Amino acid sequence: MALNLKGIISPYNALKQAGRKPHTVQYPYKKKEAADRYRGFHFNDIQECIGCGTCSTICQNHAIDMIEIEGLEVGPGDSGLRPRVDNGRCCWCALCVDSCPTGSLSLTKDYLYVSEDPNSFLLIPGIDNPDGQNRKSWISNGNSLLDYKRIPMRELEGQERVKSFAEVVLGYNEEEARTEAARCLGCGICTENCPVHMHIPEYINAIARGDDKMAVKIIYDNNPLGETCGKVCTRRCEEICAFTKRGEPIAIRWLKRYATETVENEKMIEEIVNPTILPPNGHSVAIIGAGPGGLTAAYYLAMRGFNVMVYEAKEHAGGMIMYGIPKYRLPLDSLDKQIEYLQSIGVEIKFNTKVGKDISFDEIRQHHEAVYIGIGFEVPYKLGITGEDASGSIQAINFLREINREKHIEIGDKVVVIGGGNVAIDAARVSRRLGAEVTILYRRRVEDMPADWEEIEGAEDEGVIIHPQAIPLEIITDENNKVKAIKYANAEMIPDPKGGRPRPKIIEGDEHILEVTTVIGAIGQEADYSFLPDDIKEKLEINRGRIVVNEDRQTSIPWLFAGGDIANRRADAIGAIADGFNAVKGIEKFILKEDK
Amino acid sequence: MKTQNINIEKEIATEIQNTFHTAEVNIKRNKRIEVKLRNDLIPPFLSYAKNYLTFNHLAHFSCVDWIEQNEFELVYIIYSYEKGVIVLAKTRIDREKAEFVTTRHLWYQAETYERELHEMFGINFKGNDRLNEFILEDWEGIPPYRRDFDTVKYATDNFYTRPGREDAKDVRENVTKINKEEIPEFAKEYSVRSLK
Numbered sequence: 150m151a152l153n154l155k156g157i158i159s160p161y162n163a164l165k166q167a168g169r170k171p172h173t174v175q176y177p178y179k180k181k182e183a184a185d186r187y188r189g190f191h192f193n194d195i196q197e198c199i200g201c202g203t204c205s206t207i208c209q210n211h212a213i214d215m216i217e218i219e220g221l222e223v224g225p226g227d228s229g230l231r232p233r234v235d236n237g238r239c240c241w242c243a244l245c246v247d248s249c250p251t252g253s254l255s256l257t258k259d260y261l262y263v264s265e266d267p268n269s270f271l272l273i274p275g276i277d278n279p280d281g282q283n284r285k286s287w288i289s290n291g292n293s294l295l296d297y298k299r300i301p302m303r304e305l306e307g308q309e310r311v312k313s314f315a316e317v318v319l320g321y322n323e324e325e326a327r328t329e330a331a332r333c334l335g336c337g338i339c340t341e342n343c344p345v346h347m348h349i350p351e352y353i354n355a356i357a358r359g360d361d362k363m364a365v366k367i368i369y370d371n372n373p374l375g376e377t378c379g380k381v382c383t384r385r386c387e388e389i390c391a392f393t394k395r396g397e398p399i400a401i402r403w404l405k406r407y408a409t410e411t412v413e414n415e416k417m418i419e420e421i422v423n424p425t426i427l428p429p430n431g432h433s434v435a436i437i438g439a440g441p442g443g444l445t446a447a448y449y450l451a452m453r454g455f456n457v458m459v460y461e462a463k464e465h466a467g468g469m470i471m472y473g474i475p476k477y478r479l480p481l482d483s484l485d486k487q488i489e490y491l492q493s494i495g496v497e498i499k500f501n502t503k504v505g506k507d508i509s510f511d512e513i514r515q516h517h518e519a520v521y522i523g524i525g526f527e528v529p530y531k532l533g534i535t536g537e538d539a540s541g542s543i544q545a546i547n548f549l550r551e552i553n554r555e556k557h558i559e560i561g562d563k564v565v566v567i568g569g570g571n572v573a574i575d576a577a578r579v580s581r582r583l584g585a586e587v588t589i590l591y592r593r594r595v596e597d598m599p600a601d602w603e604e605i606e607g608a609e610d611e612g613v614i615i616h617p618q619a620i621p622l623e624i625i626t627d628e629n630n631k632v633k634a635i636k637y638a639n640a641e642m643i644p645d646p647k648g649g650r651p652r653p654k655i656i657e658g659d660e661h662i663l664e665v666t667t668v669i670g671a672i673g674q675e676a677d678y679s680f681l682p683d684d685i686k687e688k689l690e691i692n693r694g695r696i697v698v699n700e701d702r703q704t705s706i707p708w709l710f711a712g713g714d715i716a717n718r719r720a721d722a723i724g725a726i727a728d729g730f731n732a733v734k735g736i737e738k739f740i741l742k743e744d745k
Numbered sequence: 746m747k748t749q750n751i752n753i754e755k756e757i758a759t760e761i762q763n764t765f766h767t768a769e770v771n772i773k774r775n776k777r778i779e780v781k782l783r784n785d786l787i788p789p790f791l792s793y794a795k796n797y798l799t800f801n802h803l804a805h806f807s808c809v810d811w812i813e814q815n816e817f818e819l820v821y822i823i824y825s826y827e828k829g830v831i832v833l834a835k836t837r838i839d840r841e842k843a844e845f846v847t848t849r850h851l852w853y854q855a856e857t858y859e860r861e862l863h864e865m866f867g868i869n870f871k872g873n874d875r876l877n878e879f880i881l882e883d884w885e886g887i888p889p890y891r892r893d894f895d896t897v898k899y900a901t902d903n904f905y906t907r908p909g910r911e912d913a914k915d916v917r918e919n920v921t922k923i924n925k926e927e928i929p930e931f932a933k934e935y936s937v938r939s940l941k
């Protein structure tokens with residue numbers, strides 16, 4: 150009988166498994182993690198969350214509340230509230246996660262929870278379970294129910310634009326506007342950044358529901374120049390839209406433009422807005438400067454029964470929105486329509502009346518109980534380089550004003566614009582339309598430019614050359630004192646040790662000469678207070694060229710109110726409108742209190 | 746390999762189109778064909794698909810509420826093991842008079858799907874005698890899967906709110922407080938969030 154060796158050895162084969170990890174429960178005991186698709190408690194990234202409350206609104210079980218969190222510090226663009234979930238009601242459908250615009254909310258795999266205390270089922274995600282971050286299961290990513298892409302705005306092609314002053318932006322049609330408006334979540338966080346706090350979610354919702362007239366009525370509640378803002382607003386509201394964290398913000402400006410453009414003339418505005426005008430109360434207010442701030446103040450004062458007189462130095466109302474903004478951004482007929490409406494409800498404007506020249510400030514003071522100054526910044530800063538007074542060296546706002554008056558200005562075929570703000574871009578784009586080759590010299594980088602990025606892009610599309618980090622040194626003139634060329638130096642950016650924005654520093658020897666026919670300076674403006682009598686100027690508190698005002702836009706002289714560029718640093722139309730709007734409350738308080 | 750598969754779908758789609766001229770046939774993607782039909786053609790189509798095109802498996806039967814058009818869309822999802830292709834047979838019926846014919850004679854499990862749709866959408870399937878109570882107990886009022894059913898209202902009416910939730914705030918209202926914004930009365934009804 151042969152020895153069956155295999156039969157003896159094979160059981161020992163099992164020994165080779167001795168060193169391997171057993172497939173049984175581990176010791177010491179380790180809690181097993183749930184599978185990735187399990188849904189349990191919510192987790193909320195408190196820093197990412199902006200408290201828009203969409204989760205609370207969408208919840209079909211009414212399980213989510215928005216509550217104030219103690220010690221939570223929030224900046225603008227945040228409601229200051231955070232969600233709290235009643236897990237006794239939650240069904241883990243994750244609609245809240247799928248509709249979270251910032252993506253801060255998610256579900257974790259913590260689905261096992263036992264407690265005898267029913268109140269412990271009320272959980273503030275992210276605060277009560279900060280470690281939930283590592284156990285997320287259902288997160289909001291590609292499965293989001295929201296629409297992050299905005300409806301693109303149709304525009305004229307760059308090469309087509311430079312042929313005329315036709316409006317560049319074509320505006321939404323009805324279908325586009327309804328679709329865009331339907332994206333809005335209605336949280337209203339955007340209104341925090343609007344200086345006048347327009348009722349944005351309400352009018353967007355009116356557009357989404359197909360009620361354009363109501364949208365216009367809501368817009369006119371605190372902004373009588375809605376169409377202007379719809380075209381040229383700096384739209385800080387869009388910067389903090391709930392969608393900005395992960396997608397494109399709602400086109401708030403274009404929707405306002407759409408709604409206000411559906412109204413064809415001033416009579417229709419009056420029919421739609423149907424303002425309640427109080428009977429005359431016998432008080433009288435003077436407004437100096439028919440800019441957006443002055444017109445706003447005049448409109449709401451007239452509605453409250455005040456006798457309002459606006460003194461305007463020029464032949465047309467609108468201030469900077471008339472003379473500073475080129476017509477391809479804000480056509481004249483659109484502005485006329487808005488101003489005619491203001492006049493139709495009782496705003497009186499005295500044109501060609503410069504205070505200090507045609508009428509004295511003291512005379513105005515004698516006839517009116519309160520005065521609002523909204524004169525804006527009209528005097529341009531000088532470049533401070535040699536050759537600046539040569540013929541062919543002009544200032545951007547003077548240039549834009551004359552062009553808007555349809556006057557002819559000879560600029561030749563090579564223009565250089567100095568500056569990086571909206572005025573500089575406007576001057577450059579206007580010069581392109583007059584047929585010149587345009588270069589912008591800006592001392593800092595393109596990303597430091599204070600101008601709107603859309604404006605910068607628009608200028609580039611139209612063939613404007615932007616030369617950043619270039620500092621002008623001298624304007625070279627010919628024997629007739631006419632501009633021939635400009636000498637500039639390239640600069641490097643030096644980081645600011647104090648943490649401010651980097652400063653440009655000239656690179657020695659890196660100097661260039663650019664042959665030009667016209668130099669347009671656009672490095673800022675300041676106010677001209679020369680019309681004010683000396684005693685008033687002494688009493689008035691002026692800080693760095695701006696009049697100091699309180700919340701009611703009241704200056705250190707009780708009967709004198711101020712707004713717009715001379716009082717705020719925003720340097721835009723909506724900032725001036727907000728000043729005008731708030732000054733009305735202040736003026737009303739001041740005059741009617743005196744009455745009692 | 747992929748091109749071969751697309752050929753199968755094209756073949757099936759052409760065959761369906763040739764038999765049902767009014768059908769709207771789309772190849773949605775690989776192995777998925779959508780067939781939109783007039784509602785009276787659904788029984789003959791399903792019978793034809795099952796017996797001639799080997800789609801002998803009813804994978805699912807569901808419904809979509811198109812409240813804006815006042816219609817229900819019935820979706821039969823059928824599958825052929827032989828061809829490895831899914832067909833979505835869709836048809837629209839009137840929402841007011843929600844009635845259709847049963848397909849129980851083709852697939853017995855259709856009876857249970859129809860029972861569910863009867864309960865959740867309120868659709869009556871003629872020929873199905875087992876449309877009795879299914880999941881919901883003693884349900885009164887409109888069927889819950891209809892879009893005009895207000896789920897939040899149902900939840901708040903029927904389940905009390907736990908004590909300790911009284912400090913809840915409205916986001917829009919909170920923002921207006923931060924802003925000192927005054928929303929006029931006529932605009933308030935356009936607030937998406939409730940303004941208490």
